[in-house]
Amino acid sequence: MSHKKFSVINTPVHNIDGIAKVTGRATYTFDVKLPGMLYGKILRSPHPHAKIINIDTTRAMELPGVHAVVTGKDTLGIKQGIWRRYEELCDEQILPLEKVRYIGEPVAAVAAVTEEIAEAALDLIDVEYEVLPAVYEPLEAIKKDAPTIHEGVERNINVTRHIEWGDVDEGFEQADYIREDWFKCSGQHHMCMETRAAVSNFTPEGKLTVWTSTQSAYYHQALLAGVFGLREGDVRILAPYVGGGFGGKFEIDSAQFCSGILSMKLHKPVKIVLTREEDFIASKRRTPMFYYVRTGMKKDGTFVARESRMFSNGGAYTGMGATALYLSGFFHSFPYKWQSYRYDGYRVYTNTMPSTSMRGFGAPQAMFCSEQQIDWMCADLGLDPFEVRRKNGHTEGYEVPGQAFIASCGLEQCINEIEKWVKSKGKLPANRGIGISSCGFMSGGIFNWFDSPYSFSSAVITINVDGTVELHVGCQDIGQGSNTTMAIIAAETLGVKVEDIRVHSGDTAHCPADLGAWGSRQTLMAGNAVKMACEDAKKQLLEFAYAEMGINIVYDLDIKDRWVHIVARPERGMKYEDLVKKALRAKDGQRIMGRGYYTPHRKGMISPAYSYMMQAVDAEIDPETGKIKIHEVMTAHDCGQPINPLGLIGQLEGAASMALGYAYLEDMPFEDGKMMNPNLVDYKVIRAPEMPKTDIIEIDTYEPEGPYGAKEAGEGLTNPTAAALGNAVFNALGIQMKELPITPERVRKALAEKKEAQK
């Protein structure tokens, strides 16, 4: 297969910024210190829902060392949001003028000479509130007599989504067996190592520079320009290193907004770094969802109908939640060929922190419900869950009606591999079970609710005199290794080595625009842009090579491992470095530059390509205490052509730790709108010593739309785990877990109910 002849791709490469990071030299926003810099702190609402009657900042301003205190009145009062094409979904003023809608919402901000003084000044701001009745759960907030959270929004319904194909009613008529269940999926905190942070520097020339922790420098450039009334080009975002994003860092956050307002008022740099507690209570979270799922099957396991209704806890504002609402409903059908399918999603405002996108983007919740129900139905009908999944699974060339076209699909091989692995384990001891779940995920969204006039991804390369390469990309490295991925694609395409490439990213002044790191888009979209830019530069270089080498035009020339050569006679050629020097002279000293871009076209509604996988979780449950021990997580995975095997393993392990956390540990309990565990003692995340063994079987496929056949690898791996653990518990103890996380108490409760039912 031609796509396998690589010199760089698919060989393990350590992250190109790894040494800078582990030696502490990488400059994160937290490390930025500018001359004359002030420190900001944010006063946050103690009420879940209240009118702001008055804010008196006099006493705070009198504190020595305080330079400014700002409130909503100091802003342009613009209601902003990331769904820029839809005015009604731009609903958040970061310093609200009239009322607060969740505990932790910013109401004022202070800049002072030290962080301590800024913190002390917060206590001196007098805010008069009129407390309003509040509502916290979507199924309550949707009732007729519930408090109104946003004026004019009926029943607090923020967005709805309908997806339908086939004749669902007819489908249920044909079904031999119909089952319906309710599920409750919890929220989850993004838990980035780096909390939200920004250093804003507005200068008298009218230009604003912001160092910040972002998943999309371009989004923040455009969004901040919008709320501050500046031209996009007068806002520069710098994000050289970002300590994690996971879907939580591409809307404007309070650190960015408040430091910006303060800096514009003072013409001084202002730094705001959220504390861990602030990050917990006042960023955003994975969307909690209630799912009603009704499924119809034939006796032989054919999926004839599914009808689902979902109510999500949107919290106080829209954020990226509208996208999660659509994607949850779409991936809820994955990865199967439903003869008929209907989904109605309702995103409901509540007086809790806003929910948004998070790694998996609504799919982990959807899979938890779908994949468990399928196993339960198989058990009810005496069918083999592997066989049923194979029978109904997506295949190459399938079209999800009206939604998507599947150009590459390794699902069947994934199922076969995991089936083999599970069978190799033989009979398990008591209280131990292996559960499976299959799923798929997108390789970047085709959505443009942001209304960007730029290409989705762009890249520019410049070749220096010695053959080294400056690669400018807009895609954002947030720790997932995209800079390394782009360097590999560039080196492969141009025919040089990874160490020849210097990647420039995270700077809107010097890098081309790109939508950034979300929806697993960068490998495919930015990767295609980089490949195109390198092909452009290479073509120019080879033109000089033809002239220099004086060869017959019927011969093909290529560059590999810094050697420019005739493809049919590889020994005949010249050094790449020599060619670059000659080309420079021939072009009157102009450097060779290549440009590339990518915007998906004619690829359906969702994504240009889809990854597929099946995962198995081996777990043991203590039936007396309900405690779960995870022994192993095994995944068979089709991500097209892997670019960097090391990066892939990193993504797999990271996804497994995050998804296992979602499955049985991480929870965000609220009491009267207040998060009860905003710290790392009470919010449980898996640490390195507690990670179970994880492994991966790569399935070889080729995605025609991806660079060198590559698809997404990382976000989708978060989707199957909670469902697979639920199925492991089902297989071990015969109980059905309908609520996340799967806690010991819930296990015990389900066991007690099972015992009761058997009486």
Place this chain on the structure above:
Amino acid sequence: MINDFQYLKPASLKEALAMYAEHDDCKVICGGQSLLIVLRQGMLAPEYLVDIKHVNELKYIKFDEKDGLRIGATTTHREVEKSDIIAKKYPALVAMEQKLASIQTRNWGTIGGNLAHADPAGDLAPVLIALNAEIKFGNVDGEKTVPLDEFFVDYFETQMGHGDLVLEAHVPAPEPKSGCAYQKFNLLDSEMGIVAAAASVVLNADGTCKNARIVLGNAGPTPLRVTKAEDLLKGKKLDDKLFTEAGQIASEEAQPVADIHASEEHRRHVLGVLTKRMLKKAFEQAQKAA
């Protein structure tokens, strides 16, 4: 944010006690694994901190066949975990340490600090109490030794007053035919226990129970002895039925408080299960022991 404080660094125990006595608004820091958290949360804002990390007089592990084990207050958890003699004579202590938070915490945190902090969810106290330990503390005026189970008074409160420092934990030499076991219940193995139970069993030559101690962790304001269940076992030939019964009593005697991590019912239930299991484990060890 941690408030500013005066940092005092005594060179000897005598100097440390004098500094502590001299300043009213003063706290003692050693490993800082408990104190730093409450400082950072702003729950405490002392004017002075006495750092006894370098008071080497209190850093020791001594063992004598007759006298038993003596651990100085500034000995770290990691030193206990890595001690060969403790592994040989008191394996339950080492097993407990291996699951106490993270290696980083064990490298810094000390025995004295852990006991003085008096968190009822602490891992160390239940095991030491099950091993019948006593604790020595003192101030400029003198020293005092009390059984460890009498040392704790309430949540985060001990018999110590201002100026008192923990000096040493003393564990008697292991009796023949004895065993001890500890387990905490949590979601991740090295997290703080939601609840915990320690048990020790000493057998007579005829195999009957000579003595048993049951201590519950995070089941009330202090580590909780379940004497009623201990009394049930003494003098009897032990079996699963008795262990279950003892667990039942432990479950009833416990005073756990519900929070986001578990309901009261679940805590009581698990305390019963752990008590039963730890008694059985300690009993089996005792049967095998010399």
